[in-house]
Amino acid sequence: MADVESVKADMARPLKIVQVLPALNSGGVERGTVELARELVRGGHTSVVISFGGRMVDGLIAEGSEHITFPVHRKSLWSLLQVRPMRRLLESLAADVVHVRSRAPAWIVWLAWRRMNPATRPRLVSTFHGMYSVNFYSAVMARAEHLIAISNCVKSYITTNYKVDESRITLIPRGLDPAAFNHDACTPAWKKTLFQQYPQLKNKHIILMPGRLTRWKGQEAYLQMMSRLIQLRQDCHGVVVGDAEPGKQHYFDELLAMRSALGLDEVVTFVGHRSDIAPFYGLAAVTCHMSNKAEPFGRTVPESLASGTPVVAYDRGGASESLNAGYPQGLVAPDDVVGFAARVHDLIDADAVIKLPENYYLSSQLASTLDVYRRLLGRV
Known part of the structure; x- marks a missing residue:
C-alpha cells in the first residue's frame, strides 16, 4: 500500500520543465512556448525558458516563468562553443524535462545533454513545429527521446523522412487559450x-x-x-x-x-x-x-x-x-x-x-504534453 501511495505522490509531484528556442519576438512557435509556460505555472509546475530574448520575455516573466538569456539563436558552427556552458546550465537547473523547439538550439542542447550523466540528466523532448528540410542539420530534432508532432501531416512527414518509429511520436495540436480567443474579445x-x-x-x-x-x-x-x-x-x-x-x-x-x-x-x-x-x-x-x-x-x-x-x-x-x-x-x-x-x-x-x-485548446495540449513528460519519467 505504501508503494502505491508513493507512486501516486510521485505522479502528482510538480515538474520542472525547461523549454529552449532561439528567441522570443513573434511567431507561432514563440507564442506556443509562452502559452505552454503559462499553463505549466498555472498547474503548479516550474517553468524555465531559455532563449536569446525578445519582446515577449517581460510577459513570460510576469506570468511566473523564469527566463534565461543564452545565445542559442545562431545557425553557425560558432554555436558549438556554447555546448559546454549549456551542459553546466542544464546540470545546475536539475530539470525533469528539457523541451527543444528549434534546430539551432536543439543541436546545442543535444550535444550538451548526451554527455550528461544518464542517471540524473533530464529527459529530452522535441516538437516538430515544421516540415524541416531533410538533411543532417534538421535530423537533430529526431534525436530526442520523444517527439511531438503538431499535426497529422507533420507526423507523416517525420515517419516518412526520418524513419522514426511511431511509438516515439505523439500528435498534439497546438492549443489555444479560450480566455483569449472567444466571442467576447472584441469589446x-x-x-x-x-x-x-x-x-x-x-x-x-x-x-x-x-x-x-x-x-x-x-x-x-x-x-x-x-x-x-x-x-x-x-x-x-x-x-x-x-x-x-x-x-x-x-x-x-x-x-x-x-x-x-x-x-x-x-x-x-x-x-x-x-x-x-x-x-x-x-x-x-x-x-x-x-x-x-x-x-x-x-x-x-x-x-x-x-x-x-x-x-x-x-x-x-x-x-x-x-x-x-x-x-x-x-x-x-x-x-x-x-x-x-x-x-x-x-x-x-x-x-x-x-x-x-x-x-485544439490549451487544456488538452497541456494534459497531453504532461502525459508525454510523465511517461518519459516513468510516472504513468
Whole structure:
C-alpha cells in the first residue's frame, strides 16, 4: 500500500520543465512556448525558458516563468562553443524535462545533454513545429527521446523522412487559450479605439489576413483575392495584421505597390504587428488563410474559429486539418484565388456553425504534453 501511495505522490509531484528556442519576438512557435509556460505555472509546475530574448520575455516573466538569456539563436558552427556552458546550465537547473523547439538550439542542447550523466540528466523532448528540410542539420530534432508532432501531416512527414518509429511520436495540436480567443474579445471600447485610428474600417465587413509578411504566407494572393471580391460587393474592407520579418522590409514595399496597382489603396489596410490579434478575429466577417505551401499547423485557423469567425483556407497542410475539424465549408482548392473570393463572398452573410474540437485548446495540449513528460519519467 505504501508503494502505491508513493507512486501516486510521485505522479502528482510538480515538474520542472525547461523549454529552449532561439528567441522570443513573434511567431507561432514563440507564442506556443509562452502559452505552454503559462499553463505549466498555472498547474503548479516550474517553468524555465531559455532563449536569446525578445519582446515577449517581460510577459513570460510576469506570468511566473523564469527566463534565461543564452545565445542559442545562431545557425553557425560558432554555436558549438556554447555546448559546454549549456551542459553546466542544464546540470545546475536539475530539470525533469528539457523541451527543444528549434534546430539551432536543439543541436546545442543535444550535444550538451548526451554527455550528461544518464542517471540524473533530464529527459529530452522535441516538437516538430515544421516540415524541416531533410538533411543532417534538421535530423537533430529526431534525436530526442520523444517527439511531438503538431499535426497529422507533420507526423507523416517525420515517419516518412526520418524513419522514426511511431511509438516515439505523439500528435498534439497546438492549443489555444479560450480566455483569449472567444466571442467576447472584441469589446465596444476596443472597436471604438480602432475605428478612431482607422475610420475606413467602420461599417464594413472586415476580411482579415493575419500573419507575418513573408512571401509564402500568401499576402499577394490575398490582394488578388480582394481585388476580385470587391468586384462582387463593395461593403468589404481588407485588414492585414502582421509586419515584415527583419531584413525583409522590401517585401512590405512590394505589397504596398501591388495594392496600389490593383486599385486597393482605399480597400485594404495594413495595420502592422499587433499584440491584440484576438479582437481582430471577433471584428472580422471572415478570416483568410492563403499560404502558398502546406503549412505545418496554421494556428490562425483554430484561433479564428474559437472566436466564432468563419475561416476560408486552401485545402492542404495543417490548416486543412483544423478547418476540416471545425468548419469544413471554408475549404477551397489550393491556389484557386477566384474560388477563394467566391467562398468569402458566400460566407459573409451565412450563418456559421462552428464546432472546434477540444484537442485544439490549451487544456488538452497541456494534459497531453504532461502525459508525454510523465511517461518519459516513468510516472504513468
